[in-house]
Amino acid sequence: MAASASAVRLYDHSSSPAPLRSLLRTALPLSLPLYSTLSTPGLPTPVWATLSPGAVPENVQDSPPYVILADLGNQLRFFCSTEAKRDRTDDEVKDAAVLVSGALRQYLRQHAGQRDRMSIGAIPDIWRQTVRDTFGVEPFSASEIHYRLLAGLPDTLTNGSTKGASVLPGGIVTTKGRKEDVAEILSNSEVPHPPSYLETRLAHTTVLRSPPAQTPTNAATCTSDPRTAPSDPSTPNGFPPDTILAHCTTHRDGSIGTLHVSPLARRRGLGTLVYLARSHTMRDSEGAEYVFSYVHKENESSNALMRSVGMDKSGYEVWWARIKLPLPDEDEA
Known part of the structure; x- marks a missing residue:
């Protein structure tokens, strides 16, 4: 043809x-x-x-x-x-x-x-x-498009702020991506993006982190060993300071990808939390109307996440x- x-x-x-x-x-x-x-x-x-x-x-x-x-x-x-x-x-x-x-x-x-x-x-x-x-x-890598209008998101997820960051429920800190995060983000990505590309998207990357330093209220329960992290799904206590718990990036076509939750922080709703945090930033600071992702049919965890945040599917x-x-x-x- x-x-x-x-x-x-x-x-x-x-x-x-x-x-x-x-x-x-x-x-x-x-x-x-x-x-x-x-x-x-x-x-x-x-x-x-x-x-x-x-x-x-x-x-x-x-x-x-x-x-x-x-x-x-x-x-x-x-x-x-x-x-x-x-x-x-x-x-x-x-x-x-x-x-x-x-x-x-x-x-x-x-x-x-x-x-x-x-x-x-x-x-x-x-x-x-x-x-x-x-x-x-x-052609390869068949995916469906999951999408929704950003106008329907809840108004806010934050309950406070720190210097250069916001605090989500449970004290988890959300920041933009940093240059020192690139290697870790790429090590968790299924798609082999070049580091130079990801560096251009750091301003459009949302990272969930444990608090940068202990406070009197959590010092008694914090530990340097992430394997002893507590079971409370809303708290980052137990992780070393400034540990990356979850991250995702808005790519140049506006899709959210490279979403990853640390294995030691899973089953706590952090995938939903980081996805919604990135969506809020897209709506409130980047002028986006839609949020969407490409998801393989067989990726059960990602499909479950899409359902949890109210996404429609392309069909x-x-x-x-x-x-x-x-x-x-x-x-x-």
């Missing part, structure tokens, strides 16, 4: 992505991975589309098929309007697949730079075969694909 890349024209919207973001908003939640990418603070994101800057419609239903894509440096996110088209026909899906194929190839041929590989992420089921046929690779799977660059010439594909 490899459509001729030269048949698709892409327009640069990087300097003014707001009209595309408004358009994507009309296709939520189907457009959530890309909409959130364009709404998440961080490094500038190149944004391209098959729509010219002066021809962006107001509604996803109001135009012929189009593709919007964003370059996160090591990954692409894309959305095709046919995904959200009501009562779409098989022929419309086939035509849109040609457009998707051509847009992806065109972008990767023209903007690969010095990169020798690129991932395409959050590929919905409807385009899985298109990506397979276009690039000759098998379809998304996939990832690794593309070797540079792409071969058209006549070699």
Whole structure:
């Protein structure tokens, strides 16, 4: 199916992505991975589309098929309007697949730079075969999207503050990520993120820690041996000062990932607590409208966590694909 890349024209919207973001908003939640990418603070994101800057419609239903894509440096996110088209026909899906194929190839041929590989992420089921046929690779890591509007979260989780941090119920301290946390966070991540990437996300990382120092009220019960941590699910007492108990990160596409709870601190509700703490920060300080995560069907603990924080589920799977660059010439594909 490899459509001729030269048949698709892409327009640069990087300097003014707001009209595309408004358009994507009309296709939520189907457009959530890309909409959130364009709404998440961080490094500038190149944004391209098959729509010219002066021809962006107001509604996803109001135009012929189009593709919007964003370059996160090591990954692409894309959305095709046919995904959200009501009562779409098989022929419309086939035509849109040609457009998707051509847009992806065109972008990767023209903007690969010095990169020798690129991932395409959050590929919905409807385009899985298109990506397979276009690039000759098998998409992997099927996940469902769990999401919810942030407007419905409780107003606050905190019951106090310390210098540069907040205190959650039970005295657990929540802070942003620190540079010295990177090695530990990466050691617990299922995805091999480079340290340099995680360093750019520390401001968007929430870490739950034991208190930084003993106080008169807890000194009698504190111990330097975390194996003797008490059974009270709401207290960090018993852990060494400033121990990382749990953490999670908002990635550049706005999804929450790298969530981990220390094995010695599990079954105390800290996964829910750190997820909600990060969600509060996204809503109150980062302007996010939605919180979402990619979760494998077979990950029972993560699915239970998603249910506990009131997430809806996409009902379809998304996939990832690794593309070797540079792409071969058209006549070699």
